[in-house]
Amino acid sequence: xxxEKFNEGIISARDFNREDIEYILNxxxxxxxxxxxxxxxxxxxxxxxxxxxxxxxxxxxxxAMHRLGGRVIGFSSAKxxxxxxxxxxxxxxxxxxxxxxxIVIRHPLEGAAKLAAKFAKIPIIxxxxxxxxxxxxxxxxxxxxxxxxxxxxxLNLGIMGDLKYGRTVHSLAILLSNYDVNIYxxxxxxxxxxxxxxxxxxxxxxxxxEVEKYREILDVLDVLYVTRIQxxxxxxxxxxxxxxxxxIFTNEDLKVTKDNFKIMHPLPRVSEISAEVDSSxxxxxxxxxYYGIPMRKAILAELxxx
Amino acid sequence: xxxEKFNEGIISARDFNREDIEYILNxxxxxxxxxxxxxxxxxxxxxxxxxxxxxxxxxxxxxAMHRLGGRVIGFSSAKxxxxxxxxxxxxxxxxxxxxxxxIVIRHPLEGAAKLAAKFAKIPIIxxxxxxxxxxxxxxxxxxxxxxxxxxxxxLNLGIMGDLKYGRTVHSLAILLSNYDVNIYxxxxxxxxxxxxxxxxxxxxxxxxxEVEKYREILDVLDVLYVTRIQxxxxxxxxxxxxxxxxxIFTNEDLKVTKDNFKIMHPLPRVSEISAEVDSSxxxxxxxxxYYGIPMRKAILAELxxx
Amino acid sequence: xxxEKFNEGIISARDFNREDIEYILNxxxxxxxxxxxxxxxxxxxxxxxxxxxxxxxxxxxxxAMHRLGGRVIGFSSAKxxxxxxxxxxxxxxxxxxxxxxxIVIRHPLEGAAKLAAKFAKIPIIxxxxxxxxxxxxxxxxxxxxxxxxxxxxxLNLGIMGDLKYGRTVHSLAILLSNYDVNIYxxxxxxxxxxxxxxxxxxxxxxxxxEVEKYREILDVLDVLYVTRIQxxxxxxxxxxxxxxxxxIFTNEDLKVTKDNFKIMHPLPRVSEISAEVDSSxxxxxxxxxYYGIPMRKAILAELxxx
Numbered sequence: 001x002x003x004e005k006f007n008e009g010i011i012s013a014r015d016f017n018r019e020d021i022e023y024i025l026n027x028x029x030x031x032x033x034x035x036x037x038x039x040x041x042x043x044x045x046x047x048x049x050x051x052x053x054x055x056x057x058x059x060x061x062x063x064a065m066h067r068l069g070g071r072v073i074g075f076s077s078a079k080x081x082x083x084x085x086x087x088x089x090x091x092x093x094x095x096x097x098x099x100x101x102x103i104v105i106r107h108p109l110e111g112a113a114k115l116a117a118k119f120a121k122i123p124i125i126x127x128x129x130x131x132x133x134x135x136x137x138x139x140x141x142x143x144x145x146x147x148x149x150x151x152x153x154x155l156n157l158g159i160m161g162d163l164k165y166g167r168t169v170h171s172l173a174i175l176l177s178n179y180d181v182n183i184y185x186x187x188x189x190x191x192x193x194x195x196x197x198x199x200x201x202x203x204x205x206x207x208x209x210e211v212e213k214y215r216e217i218l219d220v221l222d223v224l225y226v227t228r229i230q231x232x233x234x235x236x237x238x239x240x241x242x243x244x245x246x247x248i249f250t251n252e253d254l255k256v257t258k259d260n261f262k263i264m265h266p267l268p269r270v271s272e273i274s275a276e277v278d279s280s281x282x283x284x285x286x287x288x289x290y291y292g293i294p295m296r297k298a299i300l301a302e303l304x305x306x
Numbered sequence: 307x308x309x310e311k312f313n314e315g316i317i318s319a320r321d322f323n324r325e326d327i328e329y330i331l332n333x334x335x336x337x338x339x340x341x342x343x344x345x346x347x348x349x350x351x352x353x354x355x356x357x358x359x360x361x362x363x364x365x366x367x368x369x370a371m372h373r374l375g376g377r378v379i380g381f382s383s384a385k386x387x388x389x390x391x392x393x394x395x396x397x398x399x400x401x402x403x404x405x406x407x408x409i410v411i412r413h414p415l416e417g418a419a420k421l422a423a424k425f426a427k428i429p430i431i432x433x434x435x436x437x438x439x440x441x442x443x444x445x446x447x448x449x450x451x452x453x454x455x456x457x458x459x460x461l462n463l464g465i466m467g468d469l470k471y472g473r474t475v476h477s478l479a480i481l482l483s484n485y486d487v488n489i490y491x492x493x494x495x496x497x498x499x500x501x502x503x504x505x506x507x508x509x510x511x512x513x514x515x516e517v518e519k520y521r522e523i524l525d526v527l528d529v530l531y532v533t534r535i536q537x538x539x540x541x542x543x544x545x546x547x548x549x550x551x552x553x554i555f556t557n558e559d560l561k562v563t564k565d566n567f568k569i570m571h572p573l574p575r576v577s578e579i580s581a582e583v584d585s586s587x588x589x590x591x592x593x594x595x596y597y598g599i600p601m602r603k604a605i606l607a608e609l610x611x612x
Numbered sequence: 613x614x615x616e617k618f619n620e621g622i623i624s625a626r627d628f629n630r631e632d633i634e635y636i637l638n639x640x641x642x643x644x645x646x647x648x649x650x651x652x653x654x655x656x657x658x659x660x661x662x663x664x665x666x667x668x669x670x671x672x673x674x675x676a677m678h679r680l681g682g683r684v685i686g687f688s689s690a691k692x693x694x695x696x697x698x699x700x701x702x703x704x705x706x707x708x709x710x711x712x713x714x715i716v717i718r719h720p721l722e723g724a725a726k727l728a729a730k731f732a733k734i735p736i737i738x739x740x741x742x743x744x745x746x747x748x749x750x751x752x753x754x755x756x757x758x759x760x761x762x763x764x765x766x767l768n769l770g771i772m773g774d775l776k777y778g779r780t781v782h783s784l785a786i787l788l789s790n791y792d793v794n795i796y797x798x799x800x801x802x803x804x805x806x807x808x809x810x811x812x813x814x815x816x817x818x819x820x821x822e823v824e825k826y827r828e829i830l831d832v833l834d835v836l837y838v839t840r841i842q843x844x845x846x847x848x849x850x851x852x853x854x855x856x857x858x859x860i861f862t863n864e865d866l867k868v869t870k871d872n873f874k875i876m877h878p879l880p881r882v883s884e885i886s887a888e889v890d891s892s893x894x895x896x897x898x899x900x901x902y903y904g905i906p907m908r909k910a911i912l913a914e915l916x917x918x
């Protein structure tokens with residue numbers, strides 16, 4: 001079912017209904033509890049085409065593929081590829097599909113992964129398309145939340161930071177629209193969710209609120225999902241500095257949170273969460289990176305094994 | 307035989323006689339019909355040293371090595387290597403040969419691969435040496451032509467584009483000098499074949515013609531091999547733009563071609579072939595990338611297995 | 613014993629006593645005499661995080677891991693990673709440790725590897741930390757010296773070049789402080805050993821002398837270890853050129869050396885050793901690169917197998 005539905009790959013969180021999400025979460029949980037390396041994908045090749053820099057996403061996909069016995073080819077910068085010579089995404093894809101069994105692509109353009117899937121005969125996995133989406137990050141985020149003891153229905157979730165350009169935020173909100181959640185979108189006015197995203201959530205009848213200061217609603221949250229505020233988005237550096245100041249989560253903040261509160265971050269972080277918070281059991285952003293492996297193993301196994 | 311003759315590796319198309327070509331084409335055909343992954347080169351390591359950017363050549367060599375069960379190390383940019391610190395090719399080779407069983411090298415200098423082979427104790431494969439040669443590309447081109455139903459003897463082949471600096475063109479013409487072909491070299495005057503290359507073809511009694519406009523001879527061609535015109539070669543941008551205009555192959559052009567006509571391109575393309583042509587069964591440039599895998603598997607198997 | 617002592621990894625030559633050195637040298641010798649690939653580390657993943665360029669160290673670690681049947685992920689330039697986005701070493705390490713079983717790190721900061729080890733739950737291997745240390749290079753240097761027929765006790769060793777900033781020099785001198793050696797430090801005044809390093813050697817009662825001209829002591833040396841003088845360290849180019857002239861080792865120099873004299877270099881070299889010397893049996897710097905494989909295999913096997 002999942003395999004058939006997603007035979008073109010993982011492009012957008014919008015393609016997932018509740019059943020799909022539950023299925024892949026369960027497959028990932030099997031991987032959590034069986035973290036040995038295997039030969040499941042022996043003889044298969046994954047191509048990782050990263051037109052934008054990445055540590056976590058690229059390395060975790062590659063690690064997941066190796067853990068399943070498969071092999072990896074690819075590039076980690078557009079500069080070393082033929083893009084430099086003016087090649088289109090469509091041509092790159094129609095070439096690399098002859099060298100591999102699945103392509104993971106990160107690209108600065110919002111529709112890049114969708115375009116790639118249109119041309120490819122093999123599955124495409126969207127590893128971040130501009131300010132658009134990053135669906136496998138959102139899936140591993142849900143795995144993290146549920147494996148750390150939370151239920152998605154009834155969850156009070158704060159999502160804080162760059163809600164306008166943050167692709168992980170978009171995919172996460174879309175996936176959660178399949179559940180009965182309360183989302184608090186926390187950001188300076190300049191970085192609030194775009195109207196088209198809010199429109200989508202309203203259509204899906206998602207209960208959400210927009211707030212500017214996280215301290216106002218911190219005590220009601222089960223999970224706070226923090227993202228990096230990208231300095232480069234601000235025209236005015238002073239404004240960035242003003243905004244940045246609101247968003248330094250400290251041990252002081254932890255004190256008002258619920259006992260079971262958890263704080264997450266897709267990383268990399270700059271200064272949004274103070275290093276002192278790292279040692280709290282409520283801080284699960286490094287565990288979150290761990291969950292990237294079982295989720296990506298589950299996805300690769302689903303798309304590539306028989 | 308082949309293995310003994312090429313025990314220093316694949317450096318130049320000039321080293322191949324007709325028998326050598328037929329042998330490696332046949333070995334590659336075995337790989338076409340047996341495209342499963344194997345363990346033939348288990349325990350062997352291929353080093354890919356790319357001092358110039360590449361998508362196709364590097365990734366297809368790496369994919370071929372993985373499909374045969376071997377491993378890959380290397381770099382895709384001179385910037386991340388010790389070249390930056392001033393190391394010579396000879397020193398790099400005498401180092402990397404201790405880490406691997408075969409070296410694939412792409413370098414901006416014309417004699418780079420030959421120099422590398424002079425110093426190496428393991429086989430060197432020339433993956434593009436400046437404006438000089440790119441022999442494995444030419445071998446996969448012949449595989450493509452023959453697998454797509456053409457005979458090399460009697461072939462009417464147009465080679466169009468940058469004939470002066472195009473290394474794939476040089477290697478292709480040299481290999482074909484072993485056959486009874488009719489070659490039409492199509493290019494603006496500025497990018498015609500160099501005298502030394504024409505001298506070589508004359509000595510080998512190759513029948514060739516130089517033309518400036520492909521439409522004049524399009525109807526007699528069995529295959530048209532298009533290459534990218536490299537903007538950077540032109541001192542005068544206006545001249546580039548004038549020339550570029552001659553070389554946009556469209557569906558309109560297809561109409562006057564023979565029924566069995568095929569159009570090829572080593573890729574990347576910029577605008578030499580219009581995207582509308584892609585869907586024609588006469589367009590085989592993406593298939594051509596596919597043939598890179600069986601040809602490179604055949605070469606690696608030949609050089610590295612017992 | 614070794615495994616337990618170094619369960620946090622290989623950070624500094626200072627952590628090695630004579631017994632540790634002898635143990636790992638012996639393990640490496642086993643690898644020298646059994647250079648077949650194996651499946652010892654099948655299912656294990658090595659992460660190579662190179663924030664500075666490298667050919668030898670990165671490729672030899674990767675080759676060693678592949679020869680043992682393990683897999684490799686990583687990056688070869690800080691530009692393609694999240695460092696570009698402002699991530700700290702601690703965060704990178706706490707992420708990548710979830711994707712791998714061991715991390716090899718090269719970083720421009722002197723304390724980088726130590727810091728990484730502080731945060732990591734898996735072994736860290738220091739592959740060069742700024743001007744500080746490069747312990748695995750020094751271990752392979754000792755393997756080279758002993759495998760090429762020398763005893764460490766009683767050795768008359770010249771170390772020439774950039775003794776101030778050269779990290780391989782520092783690690784080598786520290787390891788040798790466990791033996792009864794005579795070290796001649798040869799460098800222009802500007803690049804002499806730092807006081808803190810000399811202090812360490814005096815405390816360990818190492819017999820050493822500082823000289824400016826290698827020709828004065830060349831006839832007493834068993835081994836001359838040459839390093840690259842890094843042009844970028846000199847404020848004054850003229851001074852660099854003056855210094856550089858002192859340090860071009862030629863065949864003329866070889867004539868006054870002992871019969872069993874050997875000349876080494878961690879490479880890359882620029883012009884410190886003339887190319888004419890390469891063909892002498894006294895020149896063992898390329899063999900030295902070879903010994904990187906068995907030494908790194910021994911280290912990886914020790915840290916990662918049961």
